[in-house]
Amino acid sequence: AQSVTQLGSHVSVSEGALVLLRCNYSSSVPPYLFWYVQYPNQGLQLLLKYTSAATLVKGINGFEAEFKKSETSFHLTKPSAHMSDAAEYFCAVSESPGGTSYGKLTFGQGTILTVHP
């Protein structure tokens, strides 16, 4: 079975500061990893994904994440926070092709990001 742990249910930063949202995963097979953002009363928007290509993945809105197999981590970062980044962020894992659960996303509990002026 796969699982995701997001460290910190709430993260608060100042505008212009570094954003770091932590995600650790557990998977018995090579994983695919995703970060999604959810604004209030909306669905999920894909920020970026790791699908076994480059370990440093760049996404939309200036976000990036690095897959570290040895640490089973996929932390999300952004060099400079904007007010518009305030939202809830979800890390998710899926098995890669060939896995019995390929196509199923397992999500973490989410991290609410607050950005202060």
Add this chain to the structure above:
Amino acid sequence: DAGVTQSPTHLIKTRGQQVTLRCSPKSGHDTVSWYQQALGQGPQFIFQYYEEEERQRGNFPDRFSGHQFPNYSSELNVNALLLGDSALYLCASSPLQGFGNTIYFGEGSWLTVV
């Protein structure tokens, strides 16, 4: 090109009733998955449909059932509603091949059970 569309957007049901939620996948996508997102939690996988068959299922009771039509659209049915079924229900579509590269979520259907 429309993305994933879900209906209805909001609905209120009474305990014990039944509900049907609908999802139209993005054009070209043949796989539909359903997720339940309770307030303050991450989405939880309910089941996935491909070629009109349930391909895999999460840890949800049989009260949750689904269907996929030949045009790839899908329905989620929940019988004997409980208060705990109140949640945002999300539909995701993707091609089964290349799932990791293209998976899109709809805006969801908010279900309140009273």
